[in-house]
Amino acid sequence: KAKSIGRGQVFLFVTALRLEAVVRRLYALELHRAVDDGEFLLFYQPQVDLITGEITGAEALLRWHHPERGILSPIAFLPALERGTLAATVGTWVLDEACAQAAYWRRNGSPNLRMGVNLFGAQFHVGNLVTEVIEALERHGLPPEALELEITETIAPDNDDVVLNCLHQLYNYGVGIALDDFGTGYASLSLLKTYPLTRIKIDQSFVHGMLEHEQDASVIRATLDIARSFRLETIAEGIETESQRYYLLEKECMEGQGYLFGKPIPAAQFSALIESNKRSKAFA
Ligand code: C2E
Ligand code: MG
Ligand code: MG
Numbered sequence: 001k002a003k004s005i006g007r008g009q010v011f012l013f014v015t016a017l018r019l020e021a022v023v024r025r026l027y028a029l030e031l032h033r034a035v036d037d038g039e040f041l042l043f044y045q046p047q048v049d050l051i052t053g054e055i056t057g058a059e060a061l062l063r064w065h066h067p068e069r070g071i072l073s074p075i076a077f078l079p080a081l082e083r084g085t086l087a088a089t090v091g092t093w094v095l096d097e098a099c100a101q102a103a104y105w106r107r108n109g110s111p112n113l114r115m116g117v118n119l120f121g122a123q124f125h126v127g128n129l130v131t132e133v134i135e136a137l138e139r140h141g142l143p144p145e146a147l148e149l150e151i152t153e154t155i156a157p158d159n160d161d162v163v164l165n166c167l168h169q170l171y172n173y174g175v176g177i178a179l180d181d182f183g184t185g186y187a188s189l190s191l192l193k194t195y196p197l198t199r200i201k202i203d204q205s206f207v208h209g210m211l212e213h214e215q216d217a218s219v220i221r222a223t224l225d226i227a228r229s230f231r232l233e234t235i236a237e238g239i240e241t242e243s244q245r246y247y248l249l250e251k252e253c254m255e256g257q258g259y260l261f262g263k264p265i266p267a268a269q270f271s272a273l274i275e276s277n278k279r280s281k282a283f284a
């Protein structure tokens with residue numbers, strides 16, 4: 001009921017919008033400095049075999065080490081970053097840094113580790129993503145299957161020929177392509193038909209709800225069915241409890257990611273996690 005909104009509330013609303021615009025502009029300036037001064041870093045979150053608990057991969061997740069505000073999560077700065085072409089610059093750095101780290105872990109204790117890298121939309125339109133990916137793999141001596149690029153329908157709308165062409169080349173080269181946050185977008189199903197994909201990442205919102213809400217559980221089961229018929233691998237995101245892990249296993253989802261197995265952590269801590277995972281099969 002629009003009428004019941006008081007003048008004070010409208011004022012607050014407008015002020016909040018202005019504030020957001022100001023913050024965005026502030027961030028835009030700061031983000032340039034962050035790129036120049038190398039204030040970005042990557043955290044890594046383990047992906048595990050849900051039966052054995054063995055680490056199968058890592059997802060590289062961007063963090064901004066802000067000089068005054070400490071370590072910032074992407075939700076705080078991603079919208080500002082994605083407004084310009086800066087995202088492409090950061091994306092190039094993420095790709096190289098994640099490949100370097102993957103190569104190190106594959107030489108040191110985790111020979112089959114697969115690295116997940118989230119793409120920005122801008123990376124399809126600024127520079128040449130295909131060349132960039134191939135060069136990063138070669139620079140660090142990685143086989144294409146060591147890398148899994150994560151895309152969402154937001155960054156890669158399904159009617160975009162440039163995006164499609166890029167993805168086909170990467171797919172043919174042998175790089176993994178995962179559809180992230182599956183089930184949350186408008187076009188999830190049509191994307192499955194148009195995009196060359198190797199894996200579906202089931203969005204954490206369904207995992208969080210699936211034991212309490214039948215609707216979430218049925219989305220999970222339907223997604224797993226679809227993945228089987230498209231011959232795609234699956235991974236469930238946001239697993240926080242053993243009960244969620246068992247439910248997913250029962251529905252034959254074999255891989256997962258979530259706080260139950262580990263939060264995103266700095267590379268040095270992830271190295272220690274690989275060690276203890278090997279020694280004790282920590283999550284079995
Ligand atoms: P995403 O790719 O879907 O990444 C998963 C997010 O879920 C991460 O948030 C991770 O910390 C969080 N998460 C993982 N397990 C759990 C869990 O068990 N419970 C809960 N509550 N959360 C969990 P994060 O690191 O804040 O990243 C948010 C989003 O920012 C990512 O969502 C991704 O879309 C974007 N992002 C992060 N790094 C990059 C990057 O390097 N490039 C691009 N283009 N986007 C990035
Ligand atoms: Mg992701
Ligand atoms: Mg996701």
Ligand code: MG
Nearest residue numbers: 152180181203
């Ligand atoms: Mg997400």
